[in-house]
Amino acid sequence: MHQPLKVGKDTLLNINSIEYQWIRNLVSEGNSPHQINTVIQRCLGGNLNTADIMRKVALKQIPVNQLLRELPKVPMN
Secondary structure (H helix, E strand, O other), X not given: OOEXXXXXXXXXXXXXXXXXXXXXXXXXXXXXXXXXXXXXXXXXXXXXXXXXHHHHHHOOOOOHHHHHHHOOOOOOO
């Protein structure tokens, strides 16, 4: 399943956004990486790879630039 992300670039760039805080909360509750990735995908869209990268960005394991490189290029109108 692949859906467009339901969050914008500004949100993705803000490591303190509520979405990243939510992901960190899921981790602190003891959810497995697979469970977290599935929930991210279901709630925020994207694919499993995007969800995995978002989880790693939230945990500051990788830079947000890596997530931005994975996103499809959307033409600006």
